[in-house]
Amino acid sequence: MYRRALVTWCQGRSPVVFAQDVCLYYPKSNETANLRVSRTIVPGVCRTLTAGTPLFSKDPDELPSQDATQRRDTKEAERQEEGKPERPGKEKLLEILGQMKVEVVSKKPKVPQEEGRSRPHPAEMESTISMFQEATAGVSQQREKLSPKLVAAASAAAASLPDSARAESELLQQLRRHEAVTQAQKATDGSHIGLSSLRSVRRKMQLGGKRLNIFTQVDAKAKEEVAAVPAPLTLSLWDVEFANTIGTVVNTLPRNGFEEMIEWTKEGKLWKYPIDNEAGLEEEAQVPFQEHIFLEKHLDEGFPKQGPVRHFMELVVSGLARNPYLTVAQKAEHIAWYREYFQSKEDLLREAGAC
Amino acid sequence: MEMTSCCSVFYFRNELAVLQALSSTVQRDPTASHYRFQDDPYLTPRTASEFKLFSLSQESGRNAAKYIINTYPNFFLKDYAEPHIPCLMPESLQPKVTEVCEAGLRELIHLRKVRSAVDMYDRLLQAGTVVSLELTNNLLDLICFYGDQDPVQGDQAEPEKTAEGEVVQDPAPRRKEGRFRKSDSLHRTWRKDNNAERIFHLMPERNERSYGALIRGMVKYGAHSKAFDLYTDMQNNRMAADVHAFNALIAAAPEVRQKYSEKWDLIAEMLKQMNKLGVRPTLLTFNTVLKSLLRCGPLSRALVLQVLGEMKALGIEPSLATYYHILVAFYRQALSPSTLSRTMLTTDLLHSMMDEISGKVFDALDPDDVYFFNYAMNICCSLKDLGLAYRVHSLLNVGDNWKLLGNPSREGFYYGSLFNLVCMMENIGVVLQWYRDLVPSLFYPNSHTMRDLLQALDADNRLDLIPEIWKDVKQLGLATVSGDLAEEVLALMARDEHSPEIQESFANCALAVKAVYGHGEQSQATLDFTASALCNMATILLAAGRTDQAWEILQLFKANNRVPSEKLLDEFLNSAKSGSNSEQAVTLVQMSSSFSLPATARLAQRVEQEFDLSEEQKKALQDVEATSDSDKD
Numbered sequence: 001m002y003r004r005a006l007v008t009w010c011q012g013r014s015p016v017v018f019a020q021d022v023c024l025y026y027p028k029s030n031e032t033a034n035l036r037v038s039r040t041i042v043p044g045v046c047r048t049l050t051a052g053t054p055l056f057s058k059d060p061d062e063l064p065s066q067d068a069t070q071r072r073d074t075k076e077a078e079r080q081e082e083g084k085p086e087r088p089g090k091e092k093l094l095e096i097l098g099q100m101k102v103e104v105v106s107k108k109p110k111v112p113q114e115e116g117r118s119r120p121h122p123a124e125m126e127s128t129i130s131m132f133q134e135a136t137a138g139v140s141q142q143r144e145k146l147s148p149k150l151v152a153a154a155s156a157a158a159a160s161l162p163d164s165a166r167a168e169s170e171l172l173q174q175l176r177r178h179e180a181v182t183q184a185q186k187a188t189d190g191s192h193i194g195l196s197s198l199r200s201v202r203r204k205m206q207l208g209g210k211r212l213n214i215f216t217q218v219d220a221k222a223k224e225e226v227a228a229v230p231a232p233l234t235l236s237l238w239d240v241e242f243a244n245t246i247g248t249v250v251n252t253l254p255r256n257g258f259e260e261m262i263e264w265t266k267e268g269k270l271w272k273y274p275i276d277n278e279a280g281l282e283e284e285a286q287v288p289f290q291e292h293i294f295l296e297k298h299l300d301e302g303f304p305k306q307g308p309v310r311h312f313m314e315l316v317v318s319g320l321a322r323n324p325y326l327t328v329a330q331k332a333e334h335i336a337w338y339r340e341y342f343q344s345k346e347d348l349l350r351e352a353g354a355c
Numbered sequence: 356m357e358m359t360s361c362c363s364v365f366y367f368r369n370e371l372a373v374l375q376a377l378s379s380t381v382q383r384d385p386t387a388s389h390y391r392f393q394d395d396p397y398l399t400p401r402t403a404s405e406f407k408l409f410s411l412s413q414e415s416g417r418n419a420a421k422y423i424i425n426t427y428p429n430f431f432l433k434d435y436a437e438p439h440i441p442c443l444m445p446e447s448l449q450p451k452v453t454e455v456c457e458a459g460l461r462e463l464i465h466l467r468k469v470r471s472a473v474d475m476y477d478r479l480l481q482a483g484t485v486v487s488l489e490l491t492n493n494l495l496d497l498i499c500f501y502g503d504q505d506p507v508q509g510d511q512a513e514p515e516k517t518a519e520g521e522v523v524q525d526p527a528p529r530r531k532e533g534r535f536r537k538s539d540s541l542h543r544t545w546r547k548d549n550n551a552e553r554i555f556h557l558m559p560e561r562n563e564r565s566y567g568a569l570i571r572g573m574v575k576y577g578a579h580s581k582a583f584d585l586y587t588d589m590q591n592n593r594m595a596a597d598v599h600a601f602n603a604l605i606a607a608a609p610e611v612r613q614k615y616s617e618k619w620d621l622i623a624e625m626l627k628q629m630n631k632l633g634v635r636p637t638l639l640t641f642n643t644v645l646k647s648l649l650r651c652g653p654l655s656r657a658l659v660l661q662v663l664g665e666m667k668a669l670g671i672e673p674s675l676a677t678y679y680h681i682l683v684a685f686y687r688q689a690l691s692p693s694t695l696s697r698t699m700l701t702t703d704l705l706h707s708m709m710d711e712i713s714g715k716v717f718d719a720l721d722p723d724d725v726y727f728f729n730y731a732m733n734i735c736c737s738l739k740d741l742g743l744a745y746r747v748h749s750l751l752n753v754g755d756n757w758k759l760l761g762n763p764s765r766e767g768f769y770y771g772s773l774f775n776l777v778c779m780m781e782n783i784g785v786v787l788q789w790y791r792d793l794v795p796s797l798f799y800p801n802s803h804t805m806r807d808l809l810q811a812l813d814a815d816n817r818l819d820l821i822p823e824i825w826k827d828v829k830q831l832g833l834a835t836v837s838g839d840l841a842e843e844v845l846a847l848m849a850r851d852e853h854s855p856e857i858q859e860s861f862a863n864c865a866l867a868v869k870a871v872y873g874h875g876e877q878s879q880a881t882l883d884f885t886a887s888a889l890c891n892m893a894t895i896l897l898a899a900g901r902t903d904q905a906w907e908i909l910q911l912f913k914a915n916n917r918v919p920s921e922k923l924l925d926e927f928l929n930s931a932k933s934g935s936n937s938e939q940a941v942t943l944v945q946m947s948s949s950f951s952l953p954a955t956a957r958l959a960q961r962v963e964q965e966f967d968l969s970e971e972q973k974k975a976l977q978d979v980e981a982t983s984d985s986d987k988d
Binding site: 206207209236241250252261266273 | 599
């Protein structure tokens with residue numbers, strides 16, 4: 001429990017407590033609430049982030065806060081002002097550098113607050129580097145190139161770390177890299193230093209910069225040709241099963257009634273919105289209404305032209321014409337049934353005199 | 356006056372637009388259970404096991420209904436629905452065509468009956484009919500996909516028929532299962548005397564599809580080198596494999612080479628051949644490349660980003676599975692138990708990745724997509740980066756990305772790790788906000804999580820919330836899982852002094868905790884009293900001024916063979932003193948001697964000095980002292 005450990009640890013000493021600007025992403029909204037949460041942070045990785053304090057104030061004579069640190073109250077949230085404004089003196093920069101190293105809060109309780117450079121704790125290399133990264137955002141921006149003394153400072157710092165060669169090159173690289181950053185920050189108001197600048201300071205991993213260069217680029221014409229070829233119409237078993245696998249793995253259970261209705265619509269169990277009461281009757285729509293109504297043509301053959309049978313059949317036809325529930329085929333089927341029936345009973349009808 | 360007719364064309368993008376618009380207005384209700392349980396309040400799951408049980412039983416009910424409809428189709432023939440709903444009609448699972456002909460074979464293939472299809476094919480060949488190439492290819496697809504065995508059909512698992520013909524069956528419930536399960540596919544291997552190979556060799560002519568089917572089947576069932584041999588065959592016959600066969604070969608490549616560099620060389624070789632033949636790679640190709648790259652040891656880190664670059668150069672949008680593989684390549688050491696490697700890694704890569712994909716809507720295009728969120732959250736937890744965790748979580752809220760979280764157990768892991776991180780890093784107000792939001796509608800915490808929550812309460816001095824948390828613990832069914840939570844709760848409550856109202860609520864809570872111990876109802880698991888638990892309970896009750904109940908607890912020590920601590924006895928003495936109850940004091944000393952505590956003498960002395968004792972009491976005390984002296988000697 002990091003927070004608890006730090007709270008108890010901090011109660012005894014006069015350590016440096018840093019404020020962290022945290023962008024809180026609340027779950028339901030997309031806006032970021034920039035709260036200043038004064039939290040002590042995990043020991044070992046200390047970010048000397050500051051926000052709101054004018055790190056890059058234009059006043060070159062502002063004293064560094066070394067004295068201020070000693071006066072600081074340990075219990076409240078403090079802001080460590082490590083970024084120092086432009087001081088032409090290189091010594092000041094070195095002091096700053098030294099002080100920044102001083103601020104590495106390691107698990108060991110001694111936090112040297114001496115003036116000038118003191119040896120950094122053998123903290124984990126990564127923490128120093130990261131702290132250094134962030135802190136160099138506060139370094140003066142008046143440097144055009146790396147001064148030899150800064151280089152010397154970097155190498156001295158690196159010497160105390162476990163892997164000195166790598167640390168040294170890292171530190172120097174960082175310094176060089178942050179020239180551009182600090183130059184850019186020169187013109188901006190210092191109070192905007194927040195997470196955004198630190199993100200640019202963070203080593204940005206290039207996602208997808210280099211290529212394998214195996215595949216040749218498809219030119220536009222070839223793309224058209226490819227697009228013109230229709231996709232295979234038949235899905236093989238593999239495709240179907242692949243789609244099934246994805247379906248089982250993904251969570252598609254509906255979260256509310258509307259999503260459930262969406263599922264049902266896709267399955268075909270629910271009418272589609274907006275409701276069209278001719279849904280499902282596409283073939284019926286092709287049949288013109290005349291064929292439903294004018295059914296006399298079915299009476300032309302197979303039935304006598306006159307007599308009770310014909311009369312009866314005309315009644316049947318007029319009834320069928322008014323029937324909206326049968327398809328034309330079903331109506332024709334009805335009439336055909338009657339045709340057969342009367343033809344089978346023909347001798348009976350002739351005997352009764354109705355044919 | 357001119358009448359202008361304005362006809363407003365009002366159309367919908369598709370038939371789901373109305374419902375989608377409506378569902379976008381509805382948010383999740385954190386106080387309600389998941390939608391599928393909202394039929395009956397009695398059946399709202401309260402613990403994780405209940406959740407699982409209820410969802411499985413829902414699914415199993417659906418499967419049982421489907422099974423009944425399919426087994427007795429004659430009862431379900433009347434079709435009331437207009438328009439016709441095909442999915443509610445019984446499906447015929449038995450083949451209708453009985454004679455030996457191509458149509459029969461087609462039907463058997465459609466019904467996924469592998470053995471019968473092979474039989475039918477053999478009979479057709481014996482009868483001398485020429486089976487068309489396409490049909491043979493379909494048959495090959497079927498055999499290769501199922502590894503030459505019949506698929507296990509989940510809703511028809513071996514019913515045992517009783518005498519009346521009823522089917523006694525317990526359909527294995529599985530969430531959203533398809534009709535056919537290939538659960539055994541991992542255990543099957545490609546046998547040597549295979550029907551697929553046999554039919555393949557019998558075929559008078561084979562095309563790319565036949566080769567492709569066989570290669571894919573071989574790779575799926577573990578015959579990797581054979582797949583490569585077949586591929587060489589194809590090349591000799593100057594046939595071009597299609598993209599799926601290439602994907603399968605790339606997946607098989609790490610298996611047929613030993614050294615990491617050789618593995619990568621083979622993969623690159625395959626890709627180059629794809630390019631030469633003009634086969635365009637797809638998203639799945641690159642995802643397979645990444646997956647195989649993860650088996651190539653240290654090469655993976657360097658090459659994985661280059662593969663991503665290649666994808667982008669070709670205009671293929673990466674899916675979440677792509678990003679997942681990249682994360683694994685970089686962070687799998689961080690998540691391994693050795694702490695040395697942990698410190699070397701930063702969250703830079705994940706940050707850059709989130710920069711790229713924040714706000715995007717992802718479709719499920721690859722079965723590995725669902726691993727991304729859990730892995731990313733795991734990384735955030737290990738590297739203790741809360742802002743990054745929030746970014747990952749916000750990606751989940753974009754569009755339909757929530758579906759890519761996978762099944763409920765995966766969701767549970769994800770929210771569990773998110774909540775753990777929040778407990779560690781945020782102040783108590785935010786923690787409680789998250790707690791109310793997530794629990795129990797999204798996940799059911801385990802005892803580890805509850806302990807984190809208790810520690811967060813402690814760190815921020817909000818111990819007054821402990822009774823509420825204990826109520827939640829009981830409801831979640833975590834109280835009796837292991838004694839740790841109860842002990843922790845009691846210890847936290849007993850540790851410090853608090854204001855009277857809080858002590859009162861603590862006392863009530865302590866009594867509630869006491870109910871968890873001891874003999875509960877028969878069906879419940881109970882815990883045994885421990886000494887520390889009893890001590891803490893007594894301390895709490897004393898602090899709240901409930902001396903009678905505290906004395907009851909004291910009796911429990913003897914009953915459960917536990918020894919009270921001396922500090923506790925001191926406290927009891929103090930309370931007896933404040934109540935001027937010398938009887939109790941003497942009883943205390945006697946009790947302490949019965950436990951043979953070394954502090955007996957001191958306690959006796961204290962009682963003599965501080966209390967007004969009657970003659971019998973003094974005598975009793977002297978007896979006690981005598982016995983304790985004799986014990987010492």
